[in-house]
Amino acid sequence: MMRVRNALGFAAMVALAGCTYYGNPAFDRSFYAAADAMRDQGLAITTQEPGAGTVVGTKDGDAVTASVRQQADGSVRVEFNAASQRDPGLLDRISRSYDRRMGAEAGRGSSRGLQGTAGLSRSR
Known part of the structure; x- marks a missing residue:
């Protein structure tokens, strides 16, 4: 019985040793900050796909x-878009929430843009 338990323990350690995280911490932090910034402003998240880098809320x-x-130089670009805006300040408030969530790093090593109707686009 002891041999079986030791063998199972060893097998579990070998299996866990094979687990490696290959994600980009900067991307992950930016992705979840963007999703949470949208929640901060009262949006209901309908789609949240880290692999695609897409969050949709209403x-x-x-x-x-x-x-x-992820940009070629390793930086991360976050862009908020709205097809129509009943609330013209919504994208700006989401962007400010994102900046707060990113803390002192906001604006350093990342590129963020806002887009809305009429082709409004700006990067910070």
């Missing part, structure tokens, strides 16, 4: 999409 009929992309 509030009062407005749909907002956050796109998080």
Whole structure:
């Protein structure tokens, strides 16, 4: 019985040793900060796909999409888009929430853009 328990313990250790995380911590932090910033502003998250870098949320009929992309230079670009805006300040408030969640690193090593109707686009 002791041999079986030792063998199972060894097998479990070998299996766990094979688990490696290959994600990008900067991407992950930016992705979840974007999703939480949208929640901060009262959006109900309908889609949250880290692998695709996409978060979609709705509030009062407005749909907002956050796109998080790894750049070739290793930086992370976060962009918030709204097809129509009943609340013209919503994207700006989401962006400020994102900045707060990213803390002192906001604006350093990342590129963020906002887009709404009429082609509004800006990067910080």
